[in-house]
Amino acid sequence: AIVGGEFRMMNGLAAYGIVRLMPDGAVDTSFHTGSGFAPMAFFPDSILPYYVHELALQPDGRILVAGYFSYYDGEPCPSVVRLMPDGSLDSSFNAGSATTSATTVLLLPDGSLLVAGYFDTYNGVLANDIVHLFPDGTLDPDFSSGAGCTGGSIRTMALYAENNVLIAGDFVSYNGIGR
Numbered sequence: 001a002i003v004g005g006e007f008r009m010m011n012g013l014a015a016y017g018i019v020r021l022m023p024d025g026a027v028d029t030s031f032h033t034g035s036g037f038a039p040m041a042f043f044p045d046s047i048l049p050y051y052v053h054e055l056a057l058q059p060d061g062r063i064l065v066a067g068y069f070s071y072y073d074g075e076p077c078p079s080v081v082r083l084m085p086d087g088s089l090d091s092s093f094n095a096g097s098a099t100t101s102a103t104t105v106l107l108l109p110d111g112s113l114l115v116a117g118y119f120d121t122y123n124g125v126l127a128n129d130i131v132h133l134f135p136d137g138t139l140d141p142d143f144s145s146g147a148g149c150t151g152g153s154i155r156t157m158a159l160y161a162e163n164n165v166l167i168a169g170d171f172v173s174y175n176g177i178g179r
Contacts, residue, residue, distance in 0.1 A: 002031075002063060004052030017052045018065065020087065031087040034073030053103045054156075056113075061085035062093075066102035066115060080105065080115050082137065095137035096123035106157040106165065111135035114165060116154035129154055130167070146175040 003010075004018045013019075013027045016036020020028040037050040050069040057063055063083040065072075072081045075089055078097035082090040095115070102117040115122075116130040123139050128148025132140040152170035160166055173179055 002055055002057070004055050004065060004067070006051035017050055017067070017069065018055075018083075018087070033083075033087045035071075036073065037067070037069040038071035038074075039069070053101070053117075054105055056105050056107045058082075058107060058111075062090055064105045064107060064113060066105040066117065068101035079117065079119075080133075080137070093137040095133055096139060103153055103169075104156050106159060108159065112140070114157060116157060116167065116169075118153035120148070129171075149174055150176075 001021045002018065003021060007015060007017065009015060010019045011025070011027050013029070015027065016033065016038070018033055018036060020031035022028050037052065039050050050067065052065055052067040054066045055063055062085060065081045065083065067079065070076065070078045072089055077089070077095070079102040080095040082093035082095070084090050100118045102115050102119070104116050106114045108114065112135055113133050114130060115133060118129070120126070120128055122131045125139060128145045130145040130148065132143035134140060149169065149171035151172035154167045154171070155169040156167075158166045167174070171179065
């Protein structure tokens with residue numbers, strides 16, 4: 001099992017936001033996360049410097065991670081990152097960055113993904129709370145989230161029916177419609 005969250009230790013071993021556990025609960029030391037996740041650049045000394053909100057496992061074993069962080073193993077990757085099955089950074093995936101944090105990631109059947117959270121821009125482009133990324137992590141310029149959420153953010157997403165996505169969170173409206 002792969003576990004993400006806000007922690008620096010797991011079972012007495014250094015673990016910076018993500019670990020893989022063996023069936024008996026022991027930390028799998030072959031999962032190489034290096035220095036793991038590091039704080040958002042604008043809150044480097046925060047008491048809550050980083051956290052993993054959600055993990056999604058791709059069919060090929062790679063791991064998508066959404067959260068509140070600026071770095072993974074010393075490499076810049078604000079809010080969204082993809083890891084190789086061994087825990088190392090997947091350098092072929094460049095998701096850019098949300099302005100605050102990504103709270104959820106949803107892998108779509110075609111290999112692309114939706115990333116949602118608490119942001120109004122993504123890679124410097126207007127993107128209210130949700131973006132569509134191609135399988136390599138690049139932003140889909142044709143996707144529009146409209147006015148996005150009011151009063152909170154998207155916390156989780158699920159695929160249902162054919163190409164329909166259900167979103168849930170602590171918002172009071174989406175695109176100006178009370179929900």
